[in-house]
Amino acid sequence: MKDRRVFSDIFRLTARPAARACMCLALATGAWSWGLPAAQAQASAAAQTTPVQMPAVQAQASSEGGWNLRVKGMAAQPDHTVLDVAVSFANQRRPQGAQLAGGDTFLLTDGGTRLLLKRPAEDANVPIANNASMQGQLTFLGAIPVGTQQLTLVVNEGNGEQDTRAPALKLPIAVPPEVQSQLRVHSVGADAAKLAADVRYPVQASNEGGLLVQVQSVQREADRTRLQVSIAFSNRRRPRGTELAGGETFLRTAAGDxxxxxxxxxxxxxxxxxxxxxxxxxxxxxxxPADAQGLTLVINDGHSATSTRASALVMALPAP
Incomplete structure (x- = not known):
């Protein structure tokens, strides 16, 4: 299988000063595709750059550290999630400003799935000057799973609200009914025996190391099996990325084959x-096998989810 990278630099951040020290955030999207014909990959990239409708959201939080964060809209896409946000920072003890993504920043679903922030290439930590604000769209890798009623925007996990560089904040966000009606991706765990009988493709799983895998379909052939996938990785502590097959990667049947x-x-x-x-x-x-119940995708068997080279993940798959 050839590795055909068609597009890189998924999101680009451009900031421009405006009146009252406002910083406006603009994010452009794209994709690189692997194992797809160039025309199909370019069509996938074009689809991600198409403007999307943003159902209105009303969620706001502030912190002692100086954040004021408001979410105004939400869009659920097949492989990513977009929030329309307005963020400001003001703290006289921090003249250098703060970083919105100096720590781990992600969306946490009420089922425990992490959708990690797609960091802008030029300003990966998303800095905001003191007494300034920004508005625009933040994009997170992965889809909101079916059945999700609430998300939590977690800013700089593990830091304190008074952190001098990247203060923490948590903002609960109710998923609007019109967004819930659009959700198509099912979240799955590692145990095939616990997979609900009504779960259908596409399915999605993520781990704490920053790896997120979507499987759209499984195709049987006489001597091989094909999985159509979308895979994303984001981890600020691993600038070189991860290896999907740095260890043993395989499909495991219910019989253990x-x-x-x-x-x-x-x-x-x-x-x-x-x-x-x-x-x-x-x-x-x-x-x-003819009866493919109990199928499991195992990525980097024997490694850990937080491995610095080959992040491990196990996900149960529905029968084709």
């Missing part, structure tokens, strides 16, 4: 750059 990943000759460890996503297919050697 392993269908091993067919590795690309150009990119055998399937490196995914930090703060990027890929769309394409994974090919596994061997055919699925």
């Amino acid at each position: 392993r269908l091993m990943l067919q590795r690309s000759t150009d990119n055998p460890k399937l490196l995914i750059a930090n703060n990027e996503a890929m769309v394409g297919e994974l090919v596994f050697q061997g055919a699925l």
